Amino acid sequence: MDASINRVLLVYKMLGQVLNDPQSFGLGDRAPKRLVEALGAMRQSLCEDMTEECQLSTADWLSDELSQDADQPKALASYRRG
Numbered sequence: 001m002d003a004s005i006n007r008v009l010l011v012y013k014m015l016g017q018v019l020n021d022p023q024s025f026g027l028g029d030r031a032p033k034r035l036v037e038a039l040g041a042m043r044q045s046l047c048e049d050m051t052e053e054c055q056l057s058t059a060d061w062l063s064d065e066l067s068q069d070a071d072q073p074k075a076l077a078s079y080r081r082g
Contacts, residue, residue: 005053012046015039 017024019039022031031039 005050008046008050008053012043012050015043015046019043 018027019031019036023029025031027035030036
């Protein structure tokens with residue numbers, strides 16, 4: 001996994017800790033509604049960024065694989081001729 005994705009995932013998890021256990025952060029039983037909304041929006045944004053980055057990484061991987069595969073038929077054709 002890419003280092004930037006690891007950092008984004010770490011922040012995503014830390015935001016989740018605040019939302020899931022506000023008492024451990026001195027917020028009482030429940031965090032204020034506006035804070036919950038703001039942190040939830042941040043988590044959503046990070047999740048979308050991670051998804052987009054993973055799709056880009058997959059597309060890069062697929063592109064690399066296809067470019068390697070594209071070379072294969074040429075190698076087989078020269079092998080068959082030679």
